[in-house]
Amino acid sequence: MSQFFPEVKKIRYEGPDSKNPLAFKYYNPREKVGGKTLEEHLRFSVVFWHTFKGGGVDPFGTSPVYDRPWDRATDPMQRAEDTLRAAFEFITKLGAPFYAWHDRDIAPEADTLRETNKRLDQIVALAGKLQKDTGVKLLWGTSNCFSNARFTHGAGTNPDAHVFAYAAAQIKKAMECTLELKGENYVFWGGREGYSSLLNTDLKHEQEQMARLLQLAVEHKKAIGFKGTLLIEPKPKEPTKHQYDYDAATVLGFLRQHGLFDEFMLNLEANHATLAGHTFEHDLTVASAAGRLGSIDANRGDYLLGWDTDQFPTDLYSTTYAMMVILKQGGIGKGGVNFDAKVRRGSIDTADLFHAHIGGMDAFARGLKIAHRIQQDGVLDGFIKERYSSYRSGIGKKIMSGKTSFAELERYILKNGEPARHSGREEMLENLINTYI
Ligand code: XLS
Ligand code: CA
Ligand code: CA
Numbered sequence: 001m002s003q004f005f006p007e008v009k010k011i012r013y014e015g016p017d018s019k020n021p022l023a024f025k026y027y028n029p030r031e032k033v034g035g036k037t038l039e040e041h042l043r044f045s046v047v048f049w050h051t052f053k054g055g056g057v058d059p060f061g062t063s064p065v066y067d068r069p070w071d072r073a074t075d076p077m078q079r080a081e082d083t084l085r086a087a088f089e090f091i092t093k094l095g096a097p098f099y100a101w102h103d104r105d106i107a108p109e110a111d112t113l114r115e116t117n118k119r120l121d122q123i124v125a126l127a128g129k130l131q132k133d134t135g136v137k138l139l140w141g142t143s144n145c146f147s148n149a150r151f152t153h154g155a156g157t158n159p160d161a162h163v164f165a166y167a168a169a170q171i172k173k174a175m176e177c178t179l180e181l182k183g184e185n186y187v188f189w190g191g192r193e194g195y196s197s198l199l200n201t202d203l204k205h206e207q208e209q210m211a212r213l214l215q216l217a218v219e220h221k222k223a224i225g226f227k228g229t230l231l232i233e234p235k236p237k238e239p240t241k242h243q244y245d246y247d248a249a250t251v252l253g254f255l256r257q258h259g260l261f262d263e264f265m266l267n268l269e270a271n272h273a274t275l276a277g278h279t280f281e282h283d284l285t286v287a288s289a290a291g292r293l294g295s296i297d298a299n300r301g302d303y304l305l306g307w308d309t310d311q312f313p314t315d316l317y318s319t320t321y322a323m324m325v326i327l328k329q330g331g332i333g334k335g336g337v338n339f340d341a342k343v344r345r346g347s348i349d350t351a352d353l354f355h356a357h358i359g360g361m362d363a364f365a366r367g368l369k370i371a372h373r374i375q376q377d378g379v380l381d382g383f384i385k386e387r388y389s390s391y392r393s394g395i396g397k398k399i400m401s402g403k404t405s406f407a408e409l410e411r412y413i414l415k416n417g418e419p420a421r422h423s424g425r426e427e428m429l430e431n432l433i434n435t436y437i
Pocket of ligand 1: 102142187189233235269297308340
């Protein structure tokens, strides 16, 4: 078997004192934290698109700068097979248990849907074999309904029903391929499901179309017996000016409005949360509070650039805060920590792909361990519990149990007067977090 990363051996855990850049310092897959191994907690996943198909392009550099050994064959299907083999070699050497793909990353599109699907079948058969040989599993599959010119004005929200039908046909096949490869989830990210001008857009109609597409996906999931979770990934903008799945709160409202709430969970990306003007932990907390946090895309943005830079996570505060939300809800379930991340344009060596993933996995392993200690010590939980204690007895208990009225609350204030004021102790709590980092 040809090797695409001959210079890199299996990445091992060597501990925090190791100076080896190609070793984990904190991610020891077998180490237990709170009864589960790190591997079980974090369920790391490598994405097919950025990692193996990415060329290092950016808005002002649209020609690729990476020269990947798996991307050299002239025949597109040979290239697809080489890329798949390279992916499994990389993921196995890295020791990530999962990967994720778009249909069009793993198999190139042909002239007709029939031909394209034949190509997909060929590649899915090889992926099935490689999954079996290596033990690497599919975290999720998804459909690229945003790159092809036919989707310029949207897929499910396209004003032309012919395009809607095309998207549906494509998603149908991608769901079937995900089932075939025992994928644990299926993701919907609406890259062009939004608008660029309200002057030509019937927003209400487009949202109803989107709900129809999702309803059809639910029906097809049941028809084919796919037991995985359907995930929606919010993003506020880019490529469109406004995307309908703006953020976690918007998607939750949309799902409730269209009777889809029980059928979907959320896949939340750090970079998309910040593009929406939130912190990552804000969106995670909103989804988790609704019982809908299903998986995460761990890639972050850049405070100075302000677009979707998809960088690998290295900030320990962010990974700690994310893991605090995940631990609080009892784990990420069948989801995972997916690196929908790309190395920078200047990081042209294949070794950079390893450095990037090792750093991201170590950053999340540390975040997990720190969050676990904070949770074990109960310092924040205790503070928050005390802060809301007035709702557990007296007038507070009556408010929360629906046993009071405006008239009674008025009488209460006329009798008891001004409330005492209490400090929120923000600075003290920030200092406390620093003692754990
Ligand atoms: C793009 C999205 C995309 C989804 C999958 O910004 O993050 O990669 O995760 O289509
Ligand atoms: Ca992104
Ligand atoms: Ca993503």
